[in-house]
Amino acid sequence: MNIIKSVFLVFAFFFLDAPMWAQNPVDQNFSDKITGQDEFPETYSEISNPIPTPVHLWQNKRQNVIGWGNTDTRYKKEEPARVGDISNKVEMTGWKGERVSAQFVVSAVKSPLELSFEVSDLVHNSNKKWRIEQRTISTGFVRYVMTDELNKDKKGACGHRNAKDFDSTLVADPIDHLTKSLLIPKNSTRPGWVKIWIPQNAFPGSYTGTLKVLDGKKVIKKLRIEINVKDRKIPTPQKWRFHLDLWQNPYAAARYYQTELWSKAHFEAMEKDIQHYANAGGKSITASIMNKPWNGQTYDPFQSMVTWKRKINGQWEFGFTAFDKWVEFIIKMGVDKQINCYSMVPWRLSFEYFDEASNSMKIVETEPGEKEYEEMWGAMLTSFAAHLKEKGWFHKTYISMDERPMEVMQETIKVIKAADANFKISFAGGNHPELYEEIDDYCLSMEESFPQEVKEERKNNSKISTFYTSCAHAAPNSFTFSPPAESEWYGWYAASQGLDGYLRWAYASWVKEPLLDSRFTTWAAGDTYFVYPGGRTSIRFEKLLAGIQAYEKILILKEEFRNTNNQKALKELEEILHLFSNNNFDQTTASEVIEKAKLVINSF
């Protein structure tokens, strides 16, 4: 622990006792040393809290508040946890192979705490030799990051934004497994996260253990953990059927970690971040095959993993070295189902290539339907197909497009099929029945839906049908201020709709300082990333994982009930899934619905 930083935090805290509204968090500069600059950025200081401490909430407290809370709450930094909401014991239920999480919370009332914690092995109630070992349990402080809010009309979060136009608050989201000890100022709250990966071969039954909370070397609280392992098994993530497609951005990683693109250091740095995607059963590899498929909308624009060269004689030449390195890396990480290649119809129809004649990059502006487009992409796809076949990847490669008008899609598909009739195609965008047949991986916006018979036919033809959320959706969503349960809701929703999975356009398109401030110049905060640098996961991401696991469990249960013709159970299952067909959270919350549904699932 860096003592200088800790002392700084204490001072910062005292300072916060004064009204702070006058201070505009937008103008606050990060320290000179950004969080990604350390070779091993094990810890870091949070951005100071723009919300003043409500001192009256702390004044009547006699002692520190320490106990288990729940995973659906983002505990506020400046407020004490309510004693009535926490307990000394957490009870969880899980299947073999499942990951289950719990959140505890510490509010420092009397004095600052040099907080750390330890978790013991969980021991089987019937036989002390049967254990869920400490090493399969991951823990981390929940950290605070700056967030904003929905657009003022509350209907969504799209469009350019100036930070000063939106309320900014610190919100609990990153799960920081690297910081081992943290100085907690007096009158502030700090949650912690415990995730248990139940071994595939665990013996069913109840396991118990302890979480010790320490102030320096002194144990200040012991909290009990109990987990009930059911005699059911969820397969390892690579075998999951949920089609998870979160777009990776290796360009953001290269910038943040200050590593050369595609260097050994770059890949090493990405390993721990991509690991979470692989462990959540990530299916799609995101590959950019031309520069700026989304017109550079992210803090770090996607460049092309394919080199484009136009020779003096007018011929095109393509290079696949970066593409190969990226795909080989991520396949090795366990994400190997499909490669989605963006984009033949980028958001700006402008294609950049190296011009041999002038030793410079040139831009050609052309669009589907034009001869130049056809020739250029014809040359590219022919060369690409040959290369993919040589690598053995052709069958899993999709030419990918998103949010383009149907007519444009149709012209584009002609060009793709002319180059190789067997090229697969993926599309995330509007609902066009004309395209159902052509699109092998079709992702609709949440409010749209495929007709039931289409979904079935697509499934029979091994075509993928999924849904996505974006800035257009007020809720459910996974902004850093969204209720965490809304990320879990996705998996349940997919199960209820008979969809194959979920897509989100940004897994880790980090902003400048993702650990400190999740706001960006467009969209609501957190839209651009799910996980944090340094292999840090987040409340949102862990909840997404919980939903995906629910999906897998539901598939397994359904199959079992059908095979055993257990109509009663099937009906119960359908009833709880029906709860998810309504995505209007005015009357209820994702958390309440999921809570109900989990009780049923766990009853089987």
Add this chain to the structure above:
Amino acid sequence: MNIIKSVFLVFAFFFLDAPMWAQNPVDQNFSDKITGQDEFPETYSEISNPIPTPVHLWQNKRQNVIGWGNTDTRYKKEEPARVGDISNKVEMTGWKGERVSAQFVVSAVKSPLELSFEVSDLVHNSNKKWRIEQRTISTGFVRYVMTDELNKDKKGACGHRNAKDFDSTLVADPIDHLTKSLLIPKNSTRPGWVKIWIPQNAFPGSYTGTLKVLDGKKVIKKLRIEINVKDRKIPTPQKWRFHLDLWQNPYAAARYYQTELWSKAHFEAMEKDIQHYANAGGKSITASIMNKPWNGQTYDPFQSMVTWKRKINGQWEFGFTAFDKWVEFIIKMGVDKQINCYSMVPWRLSFEYFDEASNSMKIVETEPGEKEYEEMWGAMLTSFAAHLKEKGWFHKTYISMDERPMEVMQETIKVIKAADANFKISFAGGNHPELYEEIDDYCLSMEESFPQEVKEERKNNSKISTFYTSCAHAAPNSFTFSPPAESEWYGWYAASQGLDGYLRWAYASWVKEPLLDSRFTTWAAGDTYFVYPGGRTSIRFEKLLAGIQAYEKILILKEEFRNTNNQKALKELEEILHLFSNNNFDQTTASEVIEKAKLVINSF
């Protein structure tokens, strides 16, 4: 002749009778159709004259003024030629193989003229069968182009300039062989140019012929031409010893002619422009081996004829396709003595390359003396040397630098020699005795000079020693407003100093509309080009050629006089060359000095 344009000219002229000073020529837009946009831009309209017609000079004239003038005068468009300065007969003297020029002038007094002219064969006085045929005589209208003036201190013409800060006038400079007929408004002057290329095998003696001046189909004047061909011969240009190094800019040609770089059309368009350089005995091929060697100072920056690529594995890869095409083309044009490659020490030490990792151009900033510089250029020069040897060009290739400090040069030379000890080096810049030994082609600014023994030693070692003029020189110079004889002066000066030749940094680095307006955002007008688009030469360039021919003739005469031990003639020659050792034009003009010297040369 385009009648619409002619009519426009007439109207423009009437308009000019009114005071025009209020009209700011800077703000005058060119017509929508620029001169290079026609496939065969045979004619074009000049920019209108910012100087009002001094009507009183025309009022007392009774008839058109038509006659031979001299080649040292830029006749004003708005003033009538003075009757006393012109004559009906021009007498010229030349050697076999020499090109000699004459200028005639037409001032339209009574009415507009639809001007054209024809030249006859020149017939030998002794035998009518001996002829200098029409086809060896080129003619063209002298056209008017916008120019400006020296800096206000009259000491030079360097630095950025705003057109509005300088007087702008039309000046006679382009020689337009393509326009066959031109409408001359009443009260305006139009010169014409006649250039006779005396055949190598011409019979000595006097030849006479006629220039017919026509208004429409009507001959309005016959002017006599007489040329005295001496029994001396100047070799064909490729055999000339004068080291002429005018930097070509194929990038300007590609832009102006709207052709794709290095395409067939591009080379075809350049042929007629480069022809003048070849016919003036041009020795050096200008090649750019990295992007923007002069930091993009010209209207069309030099890109790299070598492609630079850094592979993901860190290795460098170079491509020479453009370089080869350019060099092959210009060698075929007859410019084949040496290839000057710019630049290892560009004006901004910033090197652009294609980055395989990101499919984009990247810049590395490094300088001589640094390890990165050494590695990068080491890789480049090693690859380049191997390629040059394969092409058989290594012995004639020079790694070229200009205007850099000596310490930088020395560090650079180390890198060059480490890559291949036999690489030749050229340098245009300051006078550094430490570098005399290392530099194979050394060009000093006009005011500097090599010690006599150094010049001799360099000559003995086949090292080239030349001089250059630039914006730093008020006179002599070759701006579009410079007295034409100053361009001729260069050749005489080189002969007087025992130098091998002359360098100028811009042969045809055209501005936006070189035919219309020779001004640029930096330096005085005309600094950036000697010749005009469409294979059009200029008064300046023809005078430069005259000087080079004088140089060749002087070399031949000196050798002859030495061989025949003709001390008297040698002394006469030295005496006239001594006139050129003073480049101060306060007391005399280049024209006067050359006139004197020519009389002597022609007397041999």
